[in-house]
Amino acid sequence: MSKPRVAIFDFAGCEGDELQIVNLEESLLGLLGHVEVVTFREAMKERTDDYDIAIVEGSCTRPEDEEKLKHIRECASIVIAIGSCAAIGGINSLKNHLDPAWYRAEVYGDKADWFDTYKARPISAVIPIEAAVPGCPIDRDEFLHVVKTLLLGRTPDIPNYPICVECKKNENVCAFDRGEVCVGPVTRAGCNSCCVNEGTKCWGCRGLIDDPEKNAHMEVLEAHGLTPDEVIKNFQTYFGWEGDQ
């Protein structure tokens, strides 16, 4: 059997997730034993429409992106969204709660009329996908897990429990007990609580778990001194798209 052909694409994002792939180093070589990368703007100049697996970074922020995504969907049998922007809308979705006239002027200046733009959204809002690896950036081990499981013909284990589970297993001092506030209790685990392990807090880059306990969590945040406005800001850093659904 010939190796599955992989194409990697980017939309509105910082390319940090693609950088994580390049940074896999030895593991990347291992991965290349199973797949052939045929399109990857960040690392090679060749490109083609003949591929089996599409890996997509970045959110969809403009109507014209939709056509490109639909074309990718037609070419690929498996589409994997990587990174917060592609998986959950990510930080780009901050703009969904800002005045369009303001951010368009801020970004495009006097050329604002030349560019069409709309609410930032994850690619799953535009095309059906087989898997999403959230995270800003993605966790390299989880990315490898997703690729391996898909090659084995199974769905990956993307947890549906909050970061707290991993924090407890890692025996972290709770960010709240260090005087921080944290959105870990509503954020999907799978990063091995990497930020809290390093002594900071969870920012929510992996998005919300299914059916999160937002009200109970908001009460916790308010009990730790946040104003309702600050609570909303805490939620909007990464949950801008999901929070509206």
Added chain:
Amino acid sequence: MKVISKGDFTSFVNGMIQDGSSKVVGVKEKGNAFAFGDLGTADELRLDYDVTLLPPKKYFFPQRETLLRFDRTNDSAQSVVDVEPMVIIGVHPYDIAALQQMDAVFAESNADPYYMKKREAAVIIGMNAVNTSEWNFAASMGAESVSDGYDIMLTDLGGSYAVEVGSSKGENLLLTHGAALREANGEEQAACSSYSAPVGKSLDFDAAAIPALLRAHYGNEAFWEEHSEKCLKCGSCVLVCPTCYCFDVKDEADLDLKGGERYRTWDGCLIEDFASVASGENFRGTKAARYRHRYNKKGDYLNERFGFTACVGCGRCSSQCLPDIADPVKVFNDLWAVADTKPQAIESTPAEISPGEEYSFVPRNATVVNKTAMGTTEMVLELKLDDGSELGHQPGQFVEVSAFGIGEAPISVSSSPTHRGTFELCVRKIGNVTTKLHALEVGDKVGIRGPFGVGFDTEFFKGKNLLFIAGGLGLAPLRSFFNFVLDNRADYADVKILYGCKVPGEMLFGNEVADWDARDDIDHRMTVDSCTEEDTWEGNVGVITTLIPGVDIDAEDTYCIVVGPPIMYRFVIKSLKEKGVPDDKIIVSLERRMKCGVGKCGHCQMNGIYVCQEGPVFNYADIKDVPEALE
């Protein structure tokens, strides 16, 4: 009693560290808290700690633990029991009490070598608590001090420690590393015997009343809903608990996709998907149900099984719960306050557990000798064990089927034990493992663990009238018994079967159903929920219960064996009772998330019952008052 000066104790610990023959761990600072960790030097020890973030359980039942390594190229697997000799310094009495409870849990029936071997290789140096957290209520739970369960126990006497030796392991350790012990003088003996543990908070009543209190208030839905309303379903309370032992099992392939490991990792009943099965059914789907389960499991179910309340009062759950709803003291005291009649305290005695036979998770290999697609999503796999043995199952039992790198799934055996040489599984394509099983070809291999559980007692039913009632895929486990009865027809009295499925195209084992027609020693009726004209269906249309009123049975003297989807039982049982069938003549087989199959992982529990061990086949009379059974 012996005494060692603190300076000499430091030398003793440093001696052990330098010796290097055992890993030496102890309580150290971690941020503004404490945790057990590897000691580089005795100076890191903080024996004045209040509580550690995680209990020392993590050394015997780690957060993530490899159970076996597999090789997909030759379908082989080897158990991995990773043991390192270890000395653990500074374990508070409540954590020692918790370890004793875990010893019972892991030793019972299918003894867990992964835990037990690590435990045997460890020396526990206990420490009577100097400080305690505000949440600690160990004294209320009788776990503020222990008389055994340690190898050495220290009590802080100011400039020195009183040293009690609890085992020969402890004595040897002191000798080997030349601990500078001396006899305690009278003053020191008095100081040691007047030691009393610090207390954070207390129950308002005798903890021995907890099981009865919980039973009396199981059905107080308002109480459980109110107390669980702010639950974040984050699982923190159960993950930090020294007496929680639930786990999930997962496969992770290596990058070469050839090798890999099957590992277990801590899970918890407060996590939303804990009791979910592949079909999407969540057997504990509400916060209140999960919250109530935690208290009842610890306070009642484990007491019933092991004779102890599985809470030692460490207070970790309370301290880690952000909405502050996990404090057992508050919950139990609130329950006590609302109890109109105060239940009596009944002292329980821990059950004597003699370790069962060791159980490793390595499956036996079986080869696919035949595969037959049927229904719309089912495949019947005929399998032969590679070691040539019979599966040796009882009808109604299940096996854990595994595909290395994908995982394991519980599947009931659908062939009768009278069918020799091979066995059959009827597999619905619904999750990762079953999708993989559908893709197998003749000659491919799968892993098999089991058979597990309690099936249909073929001896007991001899000479009895039997009415089999199967809904959908329920025919698969039922068939193992039904075919057994057909193969031993003379042993059984009147035999009837009712079989229903959603549409004619979903009918399973159609060729056998046709054979039933030809037999005059059984009576069978079929129904479909609905059909179209193209189906050319001439039988009954309607749910399975529509067949029951018309079936001619001696209601008081017929055993009704019912297997179907969860939703079916309530209605079928109601119809049977309306017909006059007594409770104890209704036999059911229940589906749950059987993850480990050996009564350890906790997923299949309905109230205090381990379905994988005590089921899946039950007499309805035994479970009709088990609230989670047929909810």
